[in-house]
Amino acid sequence: MNLKKRLMTVVAVLAAILPTAAKAQESTPTMHITLDKAIELALSENPTMKVAEKEIELKEVSKTEAWQNLLPTVSINGTVAYNIKVAEIKTSMGSFKMGMDDSNTWNGALQVALPLYAPAVYQTMSLTKNDLQLAVEKSRGSKIDLIEQVTKAYYQLMLAQDSYNVLNENYKLAETNFNIVNAMYEQGLVSEYDKISAEVQKNNAWPSVVSGKNAVELAKLQLRVLMGITANVNLVIDDNLDNYVTEMVQATNGEIDLANNSSLRQIDLQGELLNRQRKLLKTSFMPTISLVGSYQYQSMSNTNWEVHNFNWSNASSLTLSLSIPLYTAKNFTSLKSNKIQQYQLAETRINTERMLRMQAQSYIDNMTASAEQLESSKKAVELAEKGLEISQKRYDVGKGTILELTNSQVTLTNTRLSYNNTIYDYLVAKSGLNKVLGKE
Secondary structure, three states: OOHOOOOOHHHHHHHHHHHHHHHHHHHHHHEEEHHHHHHHHHHHOOHHHHHHHHHHHHHHHHHHHHHHHHHOOOEEEEEEEEEEEEOOOOOOOOEEEEEOOOOOEEEEEEEEEEEOOOHHHHHHHHHHHHHHHHHHEEEEEEHHHHHHHHHHHHHHHHHHHHHHHHHHHHHHHHHHHHHHHHHHEEEEEEEHHHHHHHHHHHHHHHHHHHHHHHHHHHHHHHHHHHHHOOOOEEEEOOOOOOHHHHHHHHHHOOOOOOOHHHHHHHHHEEEEEHHHHHHHHHHHHHHEEEEEEEEEEEEEEEEOHHHHHOOOOOEEEEEEEEEOOOOHHHHHHHHHHHHHHHHHHHHHHHHHHHHHHHHHHHHHHHHHHHHHHHHHHHHHHHHHHHHHHHHEEEEEEEOOOHHHHHHHHHHHHHHHHHHHHHHHHHHHHHHHHHHHHHOO
16 A cells, blocks of 8 residues: 555656746757758767868878978078187197187078988888878778767657557556546446456556656767757657568568778778888888088187177088998888787788678678568557557456556566667667778
8 A cells, every 4th residue: 555655656746747847948058960961960960070180181281291291401500609618739840730729600500401412301201192082081981980879869769659659558558547447446347356457557557657757868968969959959769660661571681792892991901000010110211311401601710709709601511422221220120010910910900800800790680580570560450559459448348457458568568669679670780780891
């Protein structure tokens, strides 16, 4: 009896709260969305995609920076030196001082350096190109991941709404049965046990309705987050699971083609990047040639600091520089490390492809099982509806019991929920398969 009182209290409190919540909901802006619109908004507003776009911009800047190393560099240098005691050259012909003691020397130089042959720069340019391709593919992978998340969240909201409708209909049916049984009890046509059973059935159905409504709100919140919507907007989808039944019936599963899988493509691009890095490391063994032009303006042996009275002289030079590396121990170690990384990446690709094929096959099997189960689930719903109709008629004429009526009602609710879950499982498996196959 205490349980009955608590249930009635919960019903009374919720009945008082719901009108207030309904008024608040009326003031909340409503947005009608479809799956395509949800994906479109997510791709444009979700922070993950914005970060991926900035990463591509960063790689493009790195690519520009690489070829700029081939441009000439210009620098201006200036020095002021105080000579306490200058150097002295002693020969058989005498000694010569290179300047004056206790004097200062001023020197200014303009230098222009131009690389003529720089193999490391050429390989770096190719390396940044590969790095940019990898960034683009990572962005594509993020896009595919986001599409899958939004799609599953959309289907989750659709399942929550359809399940809520089933639970709400179940409560209304239990409420109608209770009103009928209660009227018959007051007329002395049924026992008090029937009345209590019908009331318990009605009270037991209400918490499921509340949970179903809460599930809908949580699903809406998740979808809003993925879509990048921060405002308090009430999402409404004019869609239901029954709209995808035809697709399930006509679905055909082809071969597993992983050519567009983003994970494998990223691994392949990482392999190309390691190959390019190996070529870059090999440039450490190659010569470099550069051309340097210099113009100097200097004044030496000044005993005072009156710059405007100094005697100035100028000099210029053009230097062709050739640098040939002979031996650097770490170059060989770096090549060995690169070879090990390539081996690790090759093994990773083999394992990743195996896992992806197994995952894809699992999704296909789930889709096939859901498609095969659909017809039996649909038939079960039809039979449960017929069973409820029969049990209601039997009870009305006094040949059935209240237990038969409540059992048939519970059976109908469970079969409808199972039917919805069958369609949902198919759609979720299809979404996962599209991700594995790299479909956008």
